[in-house]
Amino acid sequence: VYFYSGPGNFSEEMLRGKRVIVTGASSGIGEQMAYHLARMGAHVLLTARTEAKLQKVVDKCLDLGAASARYVSGSMESTAFAEEVVKEAEITWGGLDMLILNHIGHSFFDFFNGDVDHVRKLMETNFLSYVAMTVSALPMLKESEGSIVVVSSISGKVASPFTAPYSATKFALEGFFSSLRHEFIIENVNVSITLCILGYINTENAVRTVSHVIKGAPAPKEECALEIIRSGALRQRELHYPASIVTPTVLLRDFAPDFLDGLVRSNLRHGAA
Numbered sequence: 001v002y003f004y005s006g007p008g009n010f011s012e013e014m015l016r017g018k019r020v021i022v023t024g025a026s027s028g029i030g031e032q033m034a035y036h037l038a039r040m041g042a043h044v045l046l047t048a049r050t051e052a053k054l055q056k057v058v059d060k061c062l063d064l065g066a067a068s069a070r071y072v073s074g075s076m077e078s079t080a081f082a083e084e085v086v087k088e089a090e091i092t093w094g095g096l097d098m099l100i101l102n103h104i105g106h107s108f109f110d111f112f113n114g115d116v117d118h119v120r121k122l123m124e125t126n127f128l129s130y131v132a133m134t135v136s137a138l139p140m141l142k143e144s145e146g147s148i149v150v151v152s153s154i155s156g157k158v159a160s161p162f163t164a165p166y167s168a169t170k171f172a173l174e175g176f177f178s179s180l181r182h183e184f185i186i187e188n189v190n191v192s193i194t195l196c197i198l199g200y201i202n203t204e205n206a207v208r209t210v211s212h213v214i215k216g217a218p219a220p221k222e223e224c225a226l227e228i229i230r231s232g233a234l235r236q237r238e239l240h241y242p243a244s245i246v247t248p249t250v251l252l253r254d255f256a257p258d259f260l261d262g263l264v265r266s267n268l269r270h271g272a273a
């Protein structure tokens, strides 16, 4: 599961009392991360657009044993809202231990249609808001020697058809946060950056969008969520999940790109490409 170092000595106690922001927490992987953090006794601040969904997730987090659970609803299309979420953590907790950047905006699984405005909007939602939250949260994370967890995708490492705008935002995350990690090391800033490289996961939105095209079976969102939290708590440089699919794909990218291109297209149902 861990690409750059062996399985560390993770304990769920590591998260007890920790102050954690989870974005994109009203459904999917973010929702599952909120529940795992709650079970571990963390303080959680959840964000997404849909208040009704967030309220239900907060209620379940409190039932599961969260030290505290709150939400802030709004759209990450605006970097101002991204900064507002971090401000809420500062006001509520006076600090922050872990920032989990997970949300994504709506995109398409189809041939690129030339819509430049969609690319711009998705770059705002999926990338710039992550940068804005990181900039706002960094003083608190430096104080706590905390962690930044960036949820990305194999499509941020290996190009495949039908995901051009989305893939661009994920490649941007790789470039920005991998460079920032170098600078933290140079400047002795003890804030970890964990890039989570995920394969196909069985969230409702993903399955609905691609199950008719992608042949492979998706991995479970519950286990995926736990592995993300675990890799962040262990301050891993990178998580590959499921490793059995992601790690070979990344290695093939560098050593057998033509073979990989064929493999990517063979993973599409007949007629999709």
Ligand SMILES: NC(=O)C1=CN([C@@H]2O[C@H](COP(=O)(O)OP(=O)(O)OC[C@H]3O[C@@H](n4cnc5c(N)ncnc54)[C@H](OP(=O)(O)O)[C@@H]3O)[C@@H](O)[C@H]2O)C=CC1
Pocket: 023, 024, 025, 026, 027, 028, 029, 030, 047, 048, 049, 050, 051, 053, 074, 075, 076, 077, 101, 102, 103, 104, 105, 106, 125, 151, 152, 153, 154, 198, 199, 200, 201, 202, 203, 204, 205, 206
């Ligand atoms: N599922 C998969 O196969 C894979 C997922 N990933 C990554 O995992 C992460 C989570 O994906 P997944 O759980 O499938 O996604 P979901 O679509 O299930 O959840 C997306 C979350 O983001 C929120 N969101 C959507 N638009 C906005 C917006 N404009 N502003 C703020 N929040 C928004 C949604 O809530 P609301 O609508 O209420 O705002 C929801 O909570 C993403 O970073 C994705 O790239 C990576 C590889 C594979």
Ligand SMILES: C[C@H](CCC(=O)NCC(=O)O)[C@H]1CC[C@H]2[C@@H]3C(=O)C[C@@H]4C[C@H](O)CC[C@]4(C)[C@H]3CC[C@]12C
Pocket: 104, 105, 106, 107, 108, 109, 153, 154, 155, 158, 159, 160, 163, 166, 198, 199, 200, 201, 205, 206, 207, 209, 210, 214
């Ligand atoms: C199409 C999804 C983008 C988010 C979206 O619009 N959801 C529906 C909605 O909001 O109504 C993509 C989110 C995750 C992608 C998948 C992923 O990142 C892993 C694979 C990467 C590979 O390069 C292509 C296939 C993927 C399964 C990819 C497919 C598109 C997403 C589901």
